[in-house]
Amino acid sequence: MIGRLDTWIAVGYIVAIVAVGLFAGLNKKAAGSQGEPGGYFLAGRSLRWPMIGLALFATNISCLHLVSLAQSGFDTGLLNGNFEWMAAFTLILLALFFVPFYIRSGISTLPDFLEKRYNRACRDWLAFISIISAIIIHIAFSFVAGGIVLETLFGINMYTAIIVIALLTGAYTIIGGLKAVVVTESIQSIVLIGGAIIITCFCWNKVGGWEQMKSTLAAHQALDKIDMLRPAGDPGGMSWVAVFLGYPVLGIWYWCADQTIVQRTLGAKDENHARVGALFCGFIKILPVFIFVLPGLCAFALYKTHALDLSSLQQLAPDGTTQLNSKGIYTLMITQLLPPGLVGILVAALLSGLMSQIAGALNSIATLGSYDLYKRFRPDTPEKQLVKVGRWTAGIALLLSIALLPLLNRYESLFAGINDVIAHIAPPITCVFLLGIFWKKASGKAAACTLWIGSALGALVFAIGKLAPETALAKISFMIMAFYLFITCVLIQVVLSFVFPVQHTADSETLYWKSFREPLSAKGWPGPGNYKFLSFLLLAIMAVLYWIFQ
Template sequence: MSIVSAISFVVFIFLGLGLTIFFAKKKKGSLTVSGFFLANRSNGFILIGASLYLSNLSANQLIGENESVYINNMSVIGWGISSVFAMLVVAEYIVPIYLKSGINTIPDFLEKRYDSSTKNLVSLVFLFGYLFNLLPTTLYGGAIALDSLFDVSNFLEINHWQSIWLLIWIIGLFGAIFTILGGFKAITISDTVLSIGLLILIIAIPYFGLKHLGNNSLYDGLKTVLTHKKHHLNAIGGPNDAVPFATLFTGMILANLYYWGMEQYIVQQIIAGKSLAESQKGIALACFLKLLSPLLINIPGLIAINAILDLPSTATVFPALAKEVLPATMIGLTTAVLLGAAINSFNVGLNGASSLFIFNIYKPIFAKNHGHEASDNRMIRTGKLFQIGISLFAMTIAPFIIYSEKGFYFYIQQISGIFSIPIFTIIFLGFFRTRIPPIAAKVGIVFYIICYSLTQFVFPIQLHFLHIMAILFVVTAMLMFAIGHFYPMNQHFKLTLENKVATVPWSNRWWYYALLLVLMLAVFWIFSPLGVA
């Protein structure tokens, strides 16, 4: 990295940090548990939308999806673009239930629907998912990106393994300090500030990349992408592609519904809204940003196919292209955004994990042992100590992801399947089948986790893991139905209304929902044999 790039990186980092501190101070009030973990349920739709988008758009995606496009094709956009449908379903049917019930965490809803032991079991599943998947992969993806842009290995004269360790600990320490000192409100504000940098890159990287490819002609660069190696342009994946098109209608839709409607650190940002209408607007804004995402997480991979033929590793596609085509100041901005995205994703995961621990494990145990609830100060202090502990754990195991046999991005998606679908199954059935008993939920979780783990790690089945997720969802649901038939609850479950914010829906939402769905279909049409492919 040149001196100019390094200086611009430092300037952008301090500018982003300064804006975050400025706006955080304006919002500052007395520190409570609700304020530390849920921003006092006072966020407007811009904060919600930006925070949802930034929590989802991590360095993992910038690295993993561009790599997938480079070595395969555009089928990987199925993860992000098809999620628009799932997000709108969540906004319309699931978020109102959460806000009307006044929950703090997803397991809170499961306690209302089933019982406290189901809540505890799911809390543990969530925490294991954060400890072994979300937090380590976020750190690892950020380290890979920064090592490529900064060329840390050569600069410090250390090997790649050592540089990854160093960068993981730098990202982890900065993220932990920021989360512990600032809480959830600071995280959402920093997400909004970071979104400005991302929007600049969404325009800048394709622009400079195409000009570079076309020898300073934007038109010639675009023509090259559209006429050379056209099979990479296809988003309608076949059986052997990264995301076969059929999986969009099986495991993909389940994974997306879970992620946007039941993943704790995502839901936490939605229920932090000041009203149902603001939460629904925030989700719609996040949908629009998701539709712009291919410009940053996929199109650079397409450009790199024609512009960069020699790479030390395909995982370096995005940072290598940025170094090749961007002006020095823009390289500094790119590096700052990548670092910010890695830290913010890590922060959100930390806050989500500590929320689960405090609300669902520590608080009930403390009350049981002491006969009264813990004070806000005690819970915040314990939550911060927990964040320190899981940060150190994640920073320790993250470097070992380098030994994943099937690649970084595949590791993320495959491992998440262990934790996501069983939770989705019991929550989804809990919404609509009101007499399924608690024992069915517990059996369903254990049954799914065992079966999925066997198919992925013990007796590998020659079927895409997303299809396996869908099959096991159906089998698990049938098992729960059977238990509910023979051992039903004595009474139908009825949701108790304990809303803490206004639950009147957004009046104009249907027009925006329709537009977003049309745009979603248009993206698939463009990158298909009927379009540019």
């Protein structure tokens, strides 16, 4: 439980961010006309690179990540930091190869892009899958993490706390549109990063520095927790082979083909702002290993030296033994290591992550629901009516995500749970987007069949894993399974593209790269802000980091 001062700090932050969101969204001069979809859904295409980069980061990093990455740091060390650092490579792909298509084609949604490149069937399926994935991955899982934090800190019933946060976040998101989301996300990114740095510094100071932590880990046969890359055959299923084969499948879908994420670049002022904004996010993604994962590893060292009391996390297992439920490790670090006042700031950071994730997902769901579903059957719908439909869609999605909470709360590790879901959704979508922009012969019929068959296979494999966990199929690492499903989807689309040859339209003829050099033909800004220079710099930094922490 936290004190009165910290409670007032947290409450004051929530009130302030809701006020800022409503002002930004309803200010017509800043946001564009909210009655027009261009203003409501895409912020009038006025976003600049700093805001895009911060908003991308805030939409990705939620309360779920703070809680679950700290939990993973406690359980497995720096290993799951690969999900953060590997994201830098996929953000480079977004900036170099995907953003130009999206900006030049003038699309409002990614399903819209698939229709122009392939056909209407692809658009419909992606719209449906995107809404479902946003509800489950971006909102419901975040609610679970947020509920755990708020229940632990304030003693409030988990569902009551979630409903209150949902109503407050939904208010400025549904009313204000993308401008409200991006403005608040930019603020929340700064608060979230600042709060994470604070808890990291206190943990680092308490543990005694790097050498002392290594000494503690070595004394408890846990020195391998420092390694980012594990050998092939790692019992946890996260060997370097699994990371480098499986993550690109998950990452390309998440960062390059997921409406919730990519919508921030669609609202860019121009192509250069979109590209540099994506790369800026790539640089920020270096931080989570040090400010989200590392504190969890420090907590493990402190626990082993009895400097951190985790008795409240002890629970009885079904076999009658006592085991540690590490889901609440982050909140205990906050309450036991920080002085009053700073606890409130950290709670505000957690709420920032929770609210920004939900806000971003709701806005993308509103866009998909109005543009890709409602307008599909009522093409003559007035523009203002589309905004109303988007708001209603977001509201319904909010209710559905709350209904999913009891099911998703069953995962022992929230981070493993969310990536397990993504691993079975991503392969067909990643396949269709990659072949669509890099292969001229990828046909619409083949793409539609790949989406249907690939999604069915993913659902089947996921169901087997949950209903028959002792089978050989269920024991395959979700990262390797994602790679297997992706290769299967590629084979399906390639074969069917020869069976059903492509018939290009005027739109689709321009929506694939003729060569890998073509996307690099744009000069970009001069000087260090050039997207080519920034891409090379980010690649070099990531190579050095992996060499140090291999």
